[in-house]
Amino acid sequence: MTVPPLIEIKNLYVHFSVYGGRLKVLDGVDFVMRSGEKVGLVGETGCGKTTTMKAILRVLPMPPARIPQGEIYFKGRDILKMNASDLQQVRGRGISMIFQDPTAALNPVFSVGQQLEAVIHHSANRGRQLSRQEIHQRAIASLQEVALADPERLLRSYPIQLSGGMRQRVCIGMALATGPELLIADEPGTSLDVTIQDQILRLLRKLVEEKNTSVILITHTLGIVRETTDRVYVMYAGNIVEVAATNELFSYPLHPYTRGLMDAVPRLTGGGVSDGIPGRIPNYLNPPPGCRFHPRCPQAMDICRQEKPSFYKLSEDHEVACFLYQEGGKGT
Numbered sequence: 001m002t003v004p005p006l007i008e009i010k011n012l013y014v015h016f017s018v019y020g021g022r023l024k025v026l027d028g029v030d031f032v033m034r035s036g037e038k039v040g041l042v043g044e045t046g047c048g049k050t051t052t053m054k055a056i057l058r059v060l061p062m063p064p065a066r067i068p069q070g071e072i073y074f075k076g077r078d079i080l081k082m083n084a085s086d087l088q089q090v091r092g093r094g095i096s097m098i099f100q101d102p103t104a105a106l107n108p109v110f111s112v113g114q115q116l117e118a119v120i121h122h123s124a125n126r127g128r129q130l131s132r133q134e135i136h137q138r139a140i141a142s143l144q145e146v147a148l149a150d151p152e153r154l155l156r157s158y159p160i161q162l163s164g165g166m167r168q169r170v171c172i173g174m175a176l177a178t179g180p181e182l183l184i185a186d187e188p189g190t191s192l193d194v195t196i197q198d199q200i201l202r203l204l205r206k207l208v209e210e211k212n213t214s215v216i217l218i219t220h221t222l223g224i225v226r227e228t229t230d231r232v233y234v235m236y237a238g239n240i241v242e243v244a245a246t247n248e249l250f251s252y253p254l255h256p257y258t259r260g261l262m263d264a265v266p267r268l269t270g271g272g273v274s275d276g277i278p279g280r281i282p283n284y285l286n287p288p289p290g291c292r293f294h295p296r297c298p299q300a301m302d303i304c305r306q307e308k309p310s311f312y313k314l315s316e317d318h319e320v321a322c323f324l325y326q327e328g329g330k331g332t
Helices: 049-057 084-093 112-125 134-146 151-156 162-176 195-212 222-228 246-251 256-263
Strands: 007-018 021-033 037-043 065-074 094-099 182-187 214-219 232-234 239-245 312-315 316-322
Touching: 007 049, 021 049, 021 151, 037 222, 049 065, 049 094, 049 182, 049 214, 065 246, 084 094, 084 112, 094 162, 112 134, 112 151, 112 162, 112 214, 134 151, 134 162, 134 182, 162 195, 195 222, 214 222, 222 246, 222 316, 232 256, 239 256, 246 316
Parallel strands: 037 214, 037 232, 094 182, 182 214
Antiparallel strands: 007 021, 007 065, 232 239, 239 316, 312 316
């Protein structure tokens, strides 16, 4: 019997109703990951990375969000068709998410202990109810795992009494306390200074390796992806444009957008400062026809302005959605 992927997204569309029209944010996203994988999702701010992951957990506010088309499977079960009870189980022991802003993720009117213990209580196995003492001990252990000193004091503290780095460690401990099979880390160091960010990412890598947890890492920092992941999905304006094994992607980036991202990274060897990718992500109220990247692409062809490219398989571990690589295209 074939084991289903841990996560499989098929042809996912997400729209948002706003004053003035409808934002067509996700435009047919496909995404697959197997159990035990560490997958990166990269792209500019506003390209739809977080929206995709929130759709997996079904935490998008509806309305204004709506999913007119698509399927999201977790271990072969369609998340979009789950009832509230099944969905709660998935959000507990199945999938956890670390949001990029720990200040917004933690409720300011409840203590750290109240929030952490509530997560542990709701995610406990249905077969045996945990005692208050057991829940409290698990909460202490969760804070110790993320290298926070004096966990008893921290459990009595409120989020505003902690530093940004401490709040992010609490969020990591909260996400891992349930023993999830999949951890979604949404730019977990973005709101922190670079030294604390490095500590947080090292800690996160250590914990997921120890617990053998599958990870989706959302980021726009390519160096982090190169160090942390097995495969990478590159997203632009609600579309996946390239998928490859991490080493393959960094050695042979194919899509013009991926190349632009690579070229924009400063190099220690010098060579000047990149001009970056000209233009900006399109207006989702009225996105361009065809390939959404064509207004910014230096290699755009007439067909790019008329049709949306399908994926072309260049190797077993490398696919790209670009007309340059179809039969007769310019290629590399």
